Amino acid sequence: MQPIKCKDIVYGNFEIKEPVLIELYNSVPIQRLKGISQWLPDRFDKSKTFTRFEHSIGVMALLDRLDASLEERIAGLIHDVSHTAFSHAIDHIVGREENEDYQDRIFAEFVKKTEIPEILEKHGFGIEQFTDLTKFTLLEKEIPYLCADRVDYTLKQIVLISRQSQKAKQLLNGLVNFQNTIQFDSLENAKEFGLAYLKFQTENWASEKAVAKGAVMTEIMNEALQSKALEFEDFFQDDDFVLGKLEKSKNPKIIEGLEKIRTENLSPVKKPKKLRYVDPTFLENGKIKRVSKEDKEFHNMIEELKKNHKDW
Secondary structure (H helix, E strand, C coil): CCCEEEEECCCEEEEECCHHHHHHHCCHHHHHHHHCECCCCHHHCCCCCCEHHHHHHHHHHHHHHCCCCHHHHHHHHHCCCCCCCCCCHHHHHCCCCCCCCHHHHCHHHHHHCCCHHHHHHHCCCCHHHHCCHHHCCCCCCCCCCCCHHHHHHHHHHHHHCCCCHHHHHHHHHCEEEECCEEEECCHHHHHHHHHHHHHHHHHHHCCHHHHHHHHHHHHHHHHHHHCCCCCHHHHHCCHHHHHHHHHHCCCHHHHHHHHHHHHCCCCCCCCCCCCCCCCCEEEECCEEEEHHHHCHHHHHHHHHHHHHHHHC
């Protein structure tokens, strides 16, 4: 089986050599992620984005750099396969916008209906090994801890939005696997990462504009479902498929909503939003320390973020 050559904006050139990873890479559910943006699709977001496919490959590559087990790298590659079109937009439609967890809740059921279990079994793995991704401590951790999922999309944003490729490489090279947890090698790198994450949270992911776009998108999706312009199952296709049906619907409310998002003619809204932040840990003389405990400025910034979230 020929290795797959990959090129990533953070990790550079690398190869996928393990047969199980090669087959999973080529599977339908993984390839579907090429059509699902990490955030809103490019046509709705003037800031650069990337796909869930690129993110999944990146998470796997990061786990490889951290000497994760093959099982955990498999988990990293498949962890986003249950994402629907427009990613977390579905959470607002099913009424769980505060937790943004729909794709997590359906993950095990979704994967079992794909070719992934057959591929895993062929290579000596059972699907039951991957139905609970929280056991993979390099891949997934609750906020505010570092994890491969969180680290990958942040490093990609540093490259695409901040245009700081060297900074992303510096932070990448500063990551270490310590007792199966992700740590930085210094307070400086840990704080740099925490500040970058904080900036993206306030200026991109949960900015007034982003929240307003999400609110309009929720209205569009609900209207589309009620008017039968969309079926719920359509969300398990990709962004272009869903967008195509929306644009062809000729429903005035849908068309007007899409135009509002495209032109950013948005009204401020007060909607619940997920609180995203990291308080990175780092190693010093073999001991784990947390940035907020060692740096007063960073501590105050995190506390201000929490306060603003409560006031939203």
